[in-house]
Amino acid sequence: MIKHNHTECRSAMMPVRDALDVISGKWKLQIIISIQSGNKRFREIERSIPKITSKVLAKELKDLEEHQLIKRTVYDESPVLVEYTPMPYAETLQDVIIALQKWGLNHRKKILGK
Amino acid sequence: MIKHNHTECRSAMMPVRDALDVISGKWKLQIIISIQSGNKRFREIERSIPKITSKVLAKELKDLEEHQLIKRTVYDESPVLVEYTPMPYAETLQDVIIALQKWGLNHRKKILGK
DNA sequence: AATAGCAGTTACCTAAAGGTAACCAGTAAA
DNA sequence: TTTACTGGTTACCTTTAGGTAACTGCTATT
Numbered sequence: 191m192i193k194h195n196h197t198e199c200r201s202a203m204m205p206v207r208d209a210l211d212v213i214s215g216k217w218k219l220q221i222i223i224s225i226q227s228g229n230k231r232f233r234e235i236e237r238s239i240p241k242i243t244s245k246v247l248a249k250e251l252k253d254l255e256e257h258q259l260i261k262r263t264v265y266d267e268s269p270v271l272v273e274y275t276p277m278p279y280a281e282t283l284q285d286v287i288i289a290l291q292k293w294g295l296n297h298r299k300k301i302l303g304k
Numbered sequence: 305m306i307k308h309n310h311t312e313c314r315s316a317m318m319p320v321r322d323a324l325d326v327i328s329g330k331w332k333l334q335i336i337i338s339i340q341s342g343n344k345r346f347r348e349i350e351r352s353i354p355k356i357t358s359k360v361l362a363k364e365l366k367d368l369e370e371h372q373l374i375k376r377t378v379y380d381e382s383p384v385l386v387e388y389t390p391m392p393y394a395e396t397l398q399d400v401i402i403a404l405q406k407w408g409l410n411h412r413k414k415i416l417g418k
Numbered sequence: 419a420a421t422a423g424c425a426g427t428t429a430c431c432t433a434a435a436g437g438t439a440a441c442c443a444g445t446a447a448a
Numbered sequence: 449t450t451t452a453c454t455g456g457t458t459a460c461c462t463t464t465a466g467g468t469a470a471c472t473g474c475t476a477t478t
Contacts, residue, residue: 220320289399355467
Protein backbone atom coordinates (compact mmCIF):
# COMPACT_ATOMS: atom_id res chain seq x y z
CA MET A 191 0.00 0.00 0.00
CA ILE A 192 1.41 3.30 -1.00
CA LYS A 193 0.08 5.89 1.34
CA HIS A 194 -3.41 5.05 2.46
CA ASN A 195 -3.92 3.00 5.53
CA HIS A 196 -6.99 0.88 5.98
CA THR A 197 -6.77 0.68 9.75
CA GLU A 198 -6.22 4.38 10.15
CA CYS A 199 -9.20 5.06 7.94
CA ARG A 200 -11.43 2.82 10.05
CA SER A 201 -10.39 4.36 13.31
CA ALA A 202 -11.15 7.79 11.87
CA MET A 203 -14.54 6.71 10.60
CA MET A 204 -15.96 4.71 13.46
CA PRO A 205 -16.21 7.46 16.05
CA VAL A 206 -17.97 9.66 13.52
CA ARG A 207 -20.44 6.86 12.99
CA ASP A 208 -21.03 6.55 16.72
CA ALA A 209 -21.61 10.28 17.01
CA LEU A 210 -24.01 10.39 14.10
CA ASP A 211 -26.03 7.55 15.60
CA VAL A 212 -26.94 9.91 18.42
CA ILE A 213 -27.15 13.37 16.90
CA SER A 214 -28.03 12.71 13.29
CA GLY A 215 -31.15 13.99 11.66
CA LYS A 216 -32.48 17.39 10.86
CA TRP A 217 -33.71 18.39 14.29
CA LYS A 218 -31.66 17.15 17.24
CA LEU A 219 -28.96 19.79 17.25
CA GLN A 220 -31.44 22.54 16.59
CA ILE A 221 -33.47 21.42 19.58
CA ILE A 222 -30.39 21.33 21.78
CA ILE A 223 -29.44 24.82 20.65
CA SER A 224 -32.93 26.06 21.39
CA ILE A 225 -32.94 24.58 24.88
CA GLN A 226 -29.44 25.83 25.56
CA SER A 227 -30.61 29.29 24.54
CA GLY A 228 -33.07 29.19 27.40
CA ASN A 229 -36.23 27.83 25.85
CA LYS A 230 -37.87 25.47 28.30
CA ARG A 231 -41.48 24.92 27.38
CA PHE A 232 -42.76 22.63 24.64
CA ARG A 233 -44.54 25.32 22.64
CA GLU A 234 -41.70 27.72 23.20
CA ILE A 235 -39.20 25.29 21.70
CA GLU A 236 -41.63 24.46 18.92
CA ARG A 237 -42.00 28.12 17.96
CA SER A 238 -38.27 28.68 18.06
CA ILE A 239 -37.56 26.07 15.39
CA PRO A 240 -38.93 26.95 11.95
CA LYS A 241 -41.04 24.23 10.34
CA ILE A 242 -40.89 21.72 13.14
CA THR A 243 -44.17 20.05 14.11
CA SER A 244 -45.49 18.93 17.49
CA LYS A 245 -45.27 15.32 16.50
CA VAL A 246 -41.65 15.44 15.42
CA LEU A 247 -40.65 17.60 18.36
CA ALA A 248 -42.25 15.21 20.84
CA LYS A 249 -40.40 12.27 19.36
CA GLU A 250 -37.03 14.00 19.21
CA LEU A 251 -37.35 15.27 22.77
CA LYS A 252 -37.85 11.69 23.90
CA ASP A 253 -34.73 10.60 22.02
CA LEU A 254 -32.66 13.38 23.52
CA GLU A 255 -33.92 12.54 26.98
CA GLU A 256 -33.00 8.89 26.52
CA HIS A 257 -29.49 9.91 25.56
CA GLN A 258 -29.31 12.08 28.66
CA LEU A 259 -28.79 15.26 26.75
CA ILE A 260 -31.86 16.97 28.16
CA LYS A 261 -34.09 16.58 31.18
CA ARG A 262 -37.87 16.65 31.30
CA THR A 263 -39.38 17.96 34.51
CA VAL A 264 -43.08 17.95 35.31
CA TYR A 265 -44.33 20.46 37.85
CA ASP A 266 -47.64 19.24 39.09
CA GLU A 267 -49.43 22.48 39.21
CA SER A 268 -52.70 22.80 37.48
CA PRO A 269 -52.54 22.86 34.59
CA VAL A 270 -49.46 20.70 34.43
CA LEU A 271 -46.26 22.57 33.68
CA VAL A 272 -43.48 20.82 31.79
CA GLU A 273 -39.93 22.06 31.42
CA TYR A 274 -37.08 20.84 29.27
CA THR A 275 -33.59 21.75 30.41
CA PRO A 276 -30.14 20.83 29.15
CA MET A 277 -28.15 18.17 31.01
CA PRO A 278 -24.44 18.77 31.58
CA TYR A 279 -23.75 16.14 28.94
CA ALA A 280 -25.24 18.44 26.30
CA GLU A 281 -22.39 20.85 26.90
CA THR A 282 -19.95 18.28 25.56
CA LEU A 283 -21.56 18.93 22.18
CA GLN A 284 -20.34 22.54 22.10
CA ASP A 285 -17.34 21.80 19.89
CA VAL A 286 -19.52 19.96 17.41
CA ILE A 287 -22.09 22.72 17.36
CA ILE A 288 -19.51 25.47 17.00
CA ALA A 289 -17.70 23.64 14.22
CA LEU A 290 -20.95 23.18 12.34
CA GLN A 291 -21.95 26.82 12.87
CA LYS A 292 -18.66 28.06 11.51
CA TRP A 293 -18.79 25.76 8.56
CA GLY A 294 -22.41 26.64 7.81
CA LEU A 295 -21.68 30.37 7.91
CA ASN A 296 -18.70 29.96 5.65
CA HIS A 297 -20.59 27.72 3.28
CA ARG A 298 -23.43 30.21 2.93
CA LYS A 299 -20.92 32.92 2.16
CA LYS A 300 -19.33 30.70 -0.44
CA ILE A 301 -22.64 29.94 -2.12
CA LEU A 302 -23.95 33.48 -2.13
CA GLY A 303 -20.59 34.86 -3.16
CA LYS A 304 -20.75 33.15 -6.50
CA MET B 305 -23.93 33.00 29.54
CA ILE B 306 -27.26 31.54 28.58
CA LYS B 307 -29.68 34.18 27.54
CA HIS B 308 -33.22 33.69 26.54
CA ASN B 309 -33.01 35.54 23.28
CA HIS B 310 -35.02 34.63 20.25
CA THR B 311 -32.76 36.36 17.75
CA GLU B 312 -29.63 34.92 19.24
CA CYS B 313 -31.17 31.47 19.14
CA ARG B 314 -32.01 31.83 15.46
CA SER B 315 -28.57 33.00 14.52
CA ALA B 316 -27.07 30.04 16.34
CA MET B 317 -29.45 27.60 14.69
CA MET B 318 -29.45 28.72 11.07
CA PRO B 319 -25.81 28.02 10.25
CA VAL B 320 -26.16 24.54 11.71
CA ARG B 321 -29.13 24.00 9.43
CA ASP B 322 -27.12 25.17 6.44
CA ALA B 323 -24.30 22.83 7.31
CA LEU B 324 -26.58 19.86 7.82
CA ASP B 325 -28.20 20.46 4.45
CA VAL B 326 -24.87 19.60 2.88
CA ILE B 327 -23.30 16.97 5.10
CA SER B 328 -26.25 15.29 6.75
CA GLY B 329 -26.98 11.63 6.39
CA LYS B 330 -25.22 8.50 7.38
CA TRP B 331 -22.62 8.38 4.65
CA LYS B 332 -21.24 11.72 3.47
CA LEU B 333 -18.67 12.31 6.18
CA GLN B 334 -17.56 8.70 6.10
CA ILE B 335 -16.97 8.97 2.36
CA ILE B 336 -14.99 12.16 2.79
CA ILE B 337 -12.87 10.54 5.47
CA SER B 338 -12.25 7.56 3.22
CA ILE B 339 -11.18 9.72 0.30
CA GLN B 340 -9.06 11.92 2.52
CA SER B 341 -7.35 8.76 3.77
CA GLY B 342 -6.18 8.11 0.24
CA ASN B 343 -8.86 5.90 -1.22
CA LYS B 344 -9.48 6.94 -4.81
CA ARG B 345 -11.26 4.22 -6.70
CA PHE B 346 -14.96 3.42 -6.49
CA ARG B 347 -14.57 -0.16 -5.27
CA GLU B 348 -11.80 0.87 -2.94
CA ILE B 349 -14.01 3.46 -1.26
CA GLU B 350 -16.90 1.01 -1.22
CA ARG B 351 -14.82 -1.62 0.55
CA SER B 352 -13.52 0.88 3.07
CA ILE B 353 -16.98 1.78 4.36
CA PRO B 354 -18.76 -1.05 6.15
CA LYS B 355 -22.26 -1.80 4.89
CA ILE B 356 -22.39 0.80 2.14
CA THR B 357 -23.76 -0.38 -1.22
CA SER B 358 -22.79 0.59 -4.76
CA LYS B 359 -26.06 2.33 -5.31
CA VAL B 360 -25.86 4.52 -2.25
CA LEU B 361 -22.19 5.26 -2.80
CA ALA B 362 -22.80 6.33 -6.39
CA LYS B 363 -25.53 8.73 -5.32
CA GLU B 364 -23.57 10.21 -2.43
CA LEU B 365 -20.46 10.69 -4.57
CA LYS B 366 -22.57 12.72 -7.00
CA ASP B 367 -23.88 14.88 -4.16
CA LEU B 368 -20.38 15.49 -2.83
CA GLU B 369 -19.14 16.36 -6.30
CA GLU B 370 -21.97 18.86 -6.77
CA HIS B 371 -21.01 20.54 -3.53
CA GLN B 372 -17.41 20.68 -4.68
CA LEU B 373 -16.09 18.61 -1.85
CA ILE B 374 -14.62 15.95 -4.09
CA LYS B 375 -13.52 15.70 -7.71
CA ARG B 376 -14.24 12.92 -10.14
CA THR B 377 -11.62 12.35 -12.80
CA VAL B 378 -12.00 9.93 -15.67
CA TYR B 379 -8.84 8.65 -17.31
CA ASP B 380 -9.82 7.37 -20.66
CA GLU B 381 -7.70 4.32 -20.72
CA SER B 382 -9.31 1.07 -21.47
CA PRO B 383 -11.00 0.02 -19.41
CA VAL B 384 -11.97 3.41 -18.09
CA LEU B 385 -10.24 4.43 -14.88
CA VAL B 386 -12.09 6.72 -12.48
CA GLU B 387 -10.56 8.51 -9.52
CA TYR B 388 -12.18 10.42 -6.72
CA THR B 389 -10.00 12.96 -4.93
CA PRO B 390 -10.73 15.51 -2.23
CA MET B 391 -11.12 19.16 -3.24
CA PRO B 392 -9.46 21.79 -1.06
CA TYR B 393 -12.92 22.72 0.17
CA ALA B 394 -13.20 19.33 1.89
CA GLU B 395 -10.39 20.36 4.18
CA THR B 396 -12.62 23.04 5.67
CA LEU B 397 -14.58 20.18 7.19
CA GLN B 398 -11.68 19.09 9.38
CA ASP B 399 -12.96 20.86 12.49
CA VAL B 400 -16.37 19.29 12.09
CA ILE B 401 -14.91 15.85 11.57
CA ILE B 402 -12.51 16.15 14.48
CA ALA B 403 -15.23 17.41 16.80
CA LEU B 404 -17.47 14.50 15.85
CA GLN B 405 -14.64 12.00 16.25
CA LYS B 406 -13.85 13.25 19.73
CA TRP B 407 -17.45 13.29 20.77
CA GLY B 408 -18.05 9.84 19.33
CA LEU B 409 -15.06 8.38 21.16
CA ASN B 410 -16.13 9.96 24.41
CA HIS B 411 -19.70 8.86 23.96
CA ARG B 412 -18.68 5.27 23.37
CA LYS B 413 -16.60 5.37 26.51
CA LYS B 414 -19.55 6.77 28.44
CA ILE B 415 -21.91 4.07 27.21
CA LEU B 416 -19.56 1.17 27.76
CA GLY B 417 -18.41 2.55 31.09
CA LYS B 418 -21.79 2.08 32.63
C1' DA C 419 -13.57 -20.85 -21.82
C1' DA C 420 -14.68 -19.42 -17.38
C1' DT C 421 -13.92 -16.28 -13.72
C1' DA C 422 -13.15 -12.01 -11.62
C1' DG C 423 -12.45 -7.14 -11.36
C1' DC C 424 -13.86 -2.43 -12.84
C1' DA C 425 -17.54 1.53 -12.38
C1' DG C 426 -21.40 1.86 -12.02
C1' DT C 427 -27.05 1.40 -13.43
C1' DT C 428 -31.67 -0.44 -13.09
C1' DA C 429 -35.88 -2.23 -11.10
C1' DC C 430 -38.11 -3.40 -7.15
C1' DC C 431 -39.08 -3.12 -2.38
C1' DT C 432 -39.07 -1.94 2.81
C1' DA C 433 -38.36 1.09 6.62
C1' DA C 434 -37.88 5.38 8.57
C1' DA C 435 -38.64 10.22 8.55
C1' DG C 436 -41.62 13.59 8.22
C1' DG C 437 -46.00 16.31 7.07
C1' DT C 438 -51.31 17.33 7.93
C1' DA C 439 -54.97 17.77 10.58
C1' DA C 440 -57.91 16.69 14.20
C1' DC C 441 -58.33 16.03 18.91
C1' DC C 442 -57.90 15.69 24.27
C1' DA C 443 -58.33 18.00 29.07
C1' DG C 444 -57.50 21.84 31.74
C1' DT C 445 -57.05 27.01 32.39
C1' DA C 446 -57.39 31.77 31.61
C1' DA C 447 -58.54 35.74 29.29
C1' DA C 448 -62.18 38.53 26.10
C1' DT D 449 -69.65 31.91 25.88
C1' DT D 450 -66.24 31.77 22.68
C1' DT D 451 -61.52 31.92 21.96
C1' DA D 452 -56.96 30.63 22.73
C1' DC D 453 -53.23 28.66 25.23
C1' DT D 454 -50.98 24.38 27.39
C1' DG D 455 -48.42 19.54 26.26
C1' DG D 456 -48.87 16.62 23.77
C1' DT D 457 -51.35 12.08 21.00
C1' DT D 458 -53.53 9.77 17.14
C1' DA D 459 -54.54 8.39 12.45
C1' DC D 460 -53.39 8.81 7.91
C1' DC D 461 -50.50 9.79 4.13
C1' DT D 462 -46.27 11.12 1.30
C1' DT D 463 -41.44 11.47 0.73
C1' DT D 464 -36.87 10.06 1.35
C1' DA D 465 -33.32 6.91 2.56
C1' DG D 466 -31.68 2.84 1.96
C1' DG D 467 -31.34 -2.35 0.95
C1' DT D 468 -31.23 -6.50 -2.64
C1' DA D 469 -30.07 -8.43 -6.58
C1' DA D 470 -29.37 -8.63 -11.27
C1' DC D 471 -26.98 -6.75 -15.09
C1' DT D 472 -23.97 -3.83 -18.36
C1' DG D 473 -19.46 -3.52 -21.38
C1' DC D 474 -14.85 -3.95 -21.06
C1' DT D 475 -10.32 -6.18 -19.64
C1' DA D 476 -7.18 -9.15 -17.38
C1' DT D 477 -6.26 -13.42 -15.19
C1' DT D 478 -6.62 -18.48 -14.65
